[in-house]
Amino acid sequence: MADQLLDNTLGNLASSLPGATRVFHRFHLDFCCGGQKTLRQAARERNVDAKEVVRHLRDLDPQDTDAIDWRQAPPGRLIDHVLSRYHAVHRQQLPELIRLAARVEQVHGGREECPRGLTELLIAMHQELESHMQKEEQVLFPMIERGAGPMAGGPISLMRFEHDQHGEALARLIELTDDMRPPQGACNTWRALYRGLDELRVDLMQHIHLENNLLFPRALGQEVFHG
Structure with a gap:
C-alpha cells in the first residue's frame, strides 16, 4: 500500500x-x-x-464529503465549476488583497518583517491571471466544449506554461510573506492580508490542479487517472 x-x-x-x-x-x-x-x-x-x-x-476518511470526485464529470460541468468557483472568486480576491497589501506596506514599511514589494507582485499576478482566464473563457473552454480534441493542444500547452508562471508567482509570494505567517504584533489588516493570501494560494493551486490533471488530459483524449 x-x-x-x-x-x-x-x-x-x-x-x-x-x-x-x-x-x-x-x-x-x-x-x-x-x-x-x-x-x-x-x-x-x-x-x-x-x-x-x-x-x-x-488516515484520511474515504467518505469525506467535502471533496467532489471530478474524474467522471462531463467536461462542461467541470468547466462551469472552474468558472464559478475559481475564476469568479479570483476576480474578487485579488483587488482586495492588493488594497490590503498597499495599506500594510504604507503603514508598516519601516518594519523589518514588512513584505516590501508585495503590492507590486499582486498587481502583476492580477493582470496575468485576468489575461489567462480570459483566454480560457474566450478560446480554450469553448474549444473543449465543442469537442475539439487534439486541436486544443496548442492552447492547452500555452495555458500549462502560464500555470507554471502562476506557480512561480506563488513561490515568490510565499517567500515575501514568510509562508503567510504574520509577525508578532501584526495589526488586524496585516493578519487579514495573510489569511486572504493563504486562501488565494489554496484556491489557485486547486484551480490549476483541476485543469492540468483532469480537464486538459481529458480534452486531449489522454488517460486522466491510473487506479
Whole structure:
C-alpha cells in the first residue's frame, strides 16, 4: 500500500483521495504544476518524510464529503465549476488583497518583517491571471466544449506554461510573506492580508490542479487517472 501511494503521481492522488490536497498543502507538495511527479520524488525534492505523508494519507476518511470526485464529470460541468468557483472568486480576491497589501506596506514599511514589494507582485499576478482566464473563457473552454480534441493542444500547452508562471508567482509570494505567517504584533489588516493570501494560494493551486490533471488530459483524449 505504501509503495502504491509513493509511486503514484501527486495529480492522481489529489484527484482520487478525498482530502489529499489538504495533506499536500500541509507538507508544501505541489500537486498542481508538479502534479506529474510521484509522491516519492516530490517528497525527496522538498526534503520531507515521504512515509509521514503516506501516514497522513492513510488516515484520511474515504467518505469525506467535502471533496467532489471530478474524474467522471462531463467536461462542461467541470468547466462551469472552474468558472464559478475559481475564476469568479479570483476576480474578487485579488483587488482586495492588493488594497490590503498597499495599506500594510504604507503603514508598516519601516518594519523589518514588512513584505516590501508585495503590492507590486499582486498587481502583476492580477493582470496575468485576468489575461489567462480570459483566454480560457474566450478560446480554450469553448474549444473543449465543442469537442475539439487534439486541436486544443496548442492552447492547452500555452495555458500549462502560464500555470507554471502562476506557480512561480506563488513561490515568490510565499517567500515575501514568510509562508503567510504574520509577525508578532501584526495589526488586524496585516493578519487579514495573510489569511486572504493563504486562501488565494489554496484556491489557485486547486484551480490549476483541476485543469492540468483532469480537464486538459481529458480534452486531449489522454488517460486522466491510473487506479
